[in-house]
Amino acid sequence: MEAFAGLLQGFDVALKPINLLWGFVGVTLGTFVGVLPGVGPALTVAMLLPLTAQLDPTGALIMFAGIYYGAMFGGSTTTILLNTPGESASIATALEGNRMAKNGRAGPALATSAIGSFVAGTIAVALLTLLAPVVVEVALKFGPAEYFALMVFAFTTVAAVLGASTTRGLASLFVGLALGLVGIDSQTGQPRFAFGVPELLDGIDVVVLAVGLFAVGETLYVAAYTSRLPETLEKVKGSLWMSLEDWKRSLPAWLRATAIGFPFGSIPAGGAEIPTFLSYSLEKKLSRHPEQFGSGAIEGVAGPEAANNASATGVLVPLLTLGIPTSATAAILLTAFQNYGIQPGPLLFQIQPELVWGLIASMYVGNVILLVLNLPLIGIWVKVLSIPRPMLYAGILVFATLGAYSLHQSWVDLATLYVFGLLGFVMRRFDIPVAPAVIGLILGPLAETQFRRALSISQGDASVFLTQPISATFLAVTALLIVVPWLVRRRRRAAQGRR
Amino acid sequence: MRRSGAEIALSLGVLALGAGVAVGTALLPAEGGYARIGPNFIPAVVAFGLIVAGAFLLYEALTGGWRNMPAAAERTEHALHWGAFAWISAGLIAHMALIQWAGFVVAGAVLFACVARGFGSGRALRDAAVGLALALGVFLFFVRVLNVSLPGGWLKPFIGGL
Numbered sequence: 001m002e003a004f005a006g007l008l009q010g011f012d013v014a015l016k017p018i019n020l021l022w023g024f025v026g027v028t029l030g031t032f033v034g035v036l037p038g039v040g041p042a043l044t045v046a047m048l049l050p051l052t053a054q055l056d057p058t059g060a061l062i063m064f065a066g067i068y069y070g071a072m073f074g075g076s077t078t079t080i081l082l083n084t085p086g087e088s089a090s091i092a093t094a095l096e097g098n099r100m101a102k103n104g105r106a107g108p109a110l111a112t113s114a115i116g117s118f119v120a121g122t123i124a125v126a127l128l129t130l131l132a133p134v135v136v137e138v139a140l141k142f143g144p145a146e147y148f149a150l151m152v153f154a155f156t157t158v159a160a161v162l163g164a165s166t167t168r169g170l171a172s173l174f175v176g177l178a179l180g181l182v183g184i185d186s187q188t189g190q191p192r193f194a195f196g197v198p199e200l201l202d203g204i205d206v207v208v209l210a211v212g213l214f215a216v217g218e219t220l221y222v223a224a225y226t227s228r229l230p231e232t233l234e235k236v237k238g239s240l241w242m243s244l245e246d247w248k249r250s251l252p253a254w255l256r257a258t259a260i261g262f263p264f265g266s267i268p269a270g271g272a273e274i275p276t277f278l279s280y281s282l283e284k285k286l287s288r289h290p291e292q293f294g295s296g297a298i299e300g301v302a303g304p305e306a307a308n309n310a311s312a313t314g315v316l317v318p319l320l321t322l323g324i325p326t327s328a329t330a331a332i333l334l335t336a337f338q339n340y341g342i343q344p345g346p347l348l349f350q351i352q353p354e355l356v357w358g359l360i361a362s363m364y365v366g367n368v369i370l371l372v373l374n375l376p377l378i379g380i381w382v383k384v385l386s387i388p389r390p391m392l393y394a395g396i397l398v399f400a401t402l403g404a405y406s407l408h409q410s411w412v413d414l415a416t417l418y419v420f421g422l423l424g425f426v427m428r429r430f431d432i433p434v435a436p437a438v439i440g441l442i443l444g445p446l447a448e449t450q451f452r453r454a455l456s457i458s459q460g461d462a463s464v465f466l467t468q469p470i471s472a473t474f475l476a477v478t479a480l481l482i483v484v485p486w487l488v489r490r491r492r493r494a495a496q497g498r499r
Numbered sequence: 500m501r502r503s504g505a506e507i508a509l510s511l512g513v514l515a516l517g518a519g520v521a522v523g524t525a526l527l528p529a530e531g532g533y534a535r536i537g538p539n540f541i542p543a544v545v546a547f548g549l550i551v552a553g554a555f556l557l558y559e560a561l562t563g564g565w566r567n568m569p570a571a572a573e574r575t576e577h578a579l580h581w582g583a584f585a586w587i588s589a590g591l592i593a594h595m596a597l598i599q600w601a602g603f604v605v606a607g608a609v610l611f612a613c614v615a616r617g618f619g620s621g622r623a624l625r626d627a628a629v630g631l632a633l634a635l636g637v638f639l640f641f642v643r644v645l646n647v648s649l650p651g652g653w654l655k656p657f658i659g660g661l
Binding site: 452459 | 549
């Protein structure tokens with residue numbers, strides 16, 4: 001019952017009035033920024049990072065948990081009313097949600113998304129509470145070799161297994177790893193790839209990369225390729241309330257989606273995209289009204305939204321217990337931790353239990369705040385959506401440049417930001433996934449440190465990765481993940497060739 | 500058969516980056532202490548990975564194009580609008596050049612006006628005014644409330660800052 005005691009202690013922290021206030025501020029800001037079209041959760045967290053400069057770590061992290069949840073809900077509002085999914089995990093929601101809004105059922109669509117997020121979020125946090133101490137128990141036995149193998153596994157799933165193309169995913173990952181090489185080598189103090197520029201000796205900041213790819217790249221893409229297209233904002237007409245029928249159809253969808261989303265998030269497989277689509281197709285298969293799918297079926301909103309939220313909470317399991325981020329947003333949360341000199345991982349649960357459990361408890365609280373705040377304030381979020389596009393994107397870039405500039409007070413960071421903006425523009429246009437690059441940048445140096453530590457301990461004997469059972473298992477699974485799909489494709493092609 | 504010049508160019512770009520990392524790696528010391536591998540080992544792995552990924556991309560680009568690209572019909576895009584791209588780039592570069600001596604507020608207003616212009620706004624003066632107000636508000640909030648220092652530049656006598 002270690003989890004229970006920890007959680008009680010956590011609520012002590014989370015329910016302090018000042019921390020409640022930070023949670024409240026976080027959820028509100030997160031929703032406000034998340035509603036902005038083209039601004040996903042990762043960018044929201046990255047842009048709001050400078051705001052916490054003066055807070056104590058606990059307050060800041062609680063605020064970030066609020067921002068994380070708020071940003072997710074804000075994004076689904078935009079998706080439903082505007083049909084511009086801010087991130088790939090919202091595409092499934094867009095299919096049915098925007099249809100419902102077009103049919104004058106925007107209210108119930110927003111309600112099922114908000115209540116579904118609450119239900120899925122709360123169940124997922126409860127699962128996180130139970131699971132975290134167990135994972136921590138195992139992770140305390142990990143040495144550098146195990147960590148390195150686990151990170152290789154995370155790289156592979158994020159880059160090669162998810163997404164449309166293994167080749168493009170790996171290219172993105174290696175670009176991120178290359179960026180991670182810049183700066184002073186942590187083991188020997190040797191400067192690498194800094195080209196004598198003092199600003200580069202610190203390494204490339206994940207915030208600059210994320211804001212460059214997501215904010216500058218997205219703005220360039222939208223301006224150059226979609227800004228001259230007409231856009232329709234659906235009105236929220238009629239009742240916000242869901243009918244009894246809506247409840248009956250939503251509830252099982254929420255629960256099934258939570259069961260799909262949480263495991264996907266918590267094994268280091270990253271990304272909420274697959275669970276949302278799995279949930280969508282499952283609901284379509286199980287629905288008594290499959291004919292409504294494509295023209296506004298409420299299960300098609302309830303399921304993916306809940307799956308998205310459950311998987312976003314699941315992502316916090318490897319982040320908090322192992323220090324391994326498996327989504328772009330988690331990578332930025334990890335930066336937020338590191339800014340305070342905190343390294344998430346099993347030791348954190350022992351050294352600063354009040355911080356970790358306070359954070360977990362604040363997620364329960366954050367989910368409640370989200371529910372009571374969002375539906376009543378829906379009118380305000382809709383107003384945010386009607387900001388003219390030129391003003392909106394101009395404002396986003398003012399904040400994006402502020403975030404980069406305030407790191408070192410140097411124009412070099414602004415130049416780096418613009419270069420990453422061009423990179424993001426190209427990646428967006430040519431369907432190259434961005435998340436592997438962000439994760440490669442932050443996880444690459446950590447993986448290198450573990451790799452070299454493991455070899456130091458074994459006196460340079462590389463077989464250590466294969467003779468330790470846990471490490472060997474992770475590496476074997478990783479190899480299977482790459483080889484099996486390739487073999488299946490080959491056999492299928494061979495079979496077709498014979499016919 | 501579909502063949503895209505841009506895909507070929509991007510594949511070559513990844514290959515070139517790999518080659519660049521390889522050259523940089525060759526200049527790093529190999530001294531490794533107990534681990535027997537030095538600060539040049541992982542860079543070599545990354546260079547190798549980039550070259551392999553770039554080679555695969557190039558192979559795909561030359562044999563029917565990159566795989567699993569979204570179909571043209573799925574994309575809701577108009578033709579590339581170079582003007583929009585150029586205005587936003589100009590705004591970001593001007594911001595970079597202005598921020599140290601003209602200050603955060605002026606640079607922000609210029610950036611705001613340029614981006615709005617790039618999105619097709621025809622009212623440059625109004626945009627600049629809105630941008631000025633927004634940047635000033637952000638400046639005062641960060642400098643006075645959050646104690647984050649930002650350059651005041653030309654407006655320093657009135658608003659303070661670095």
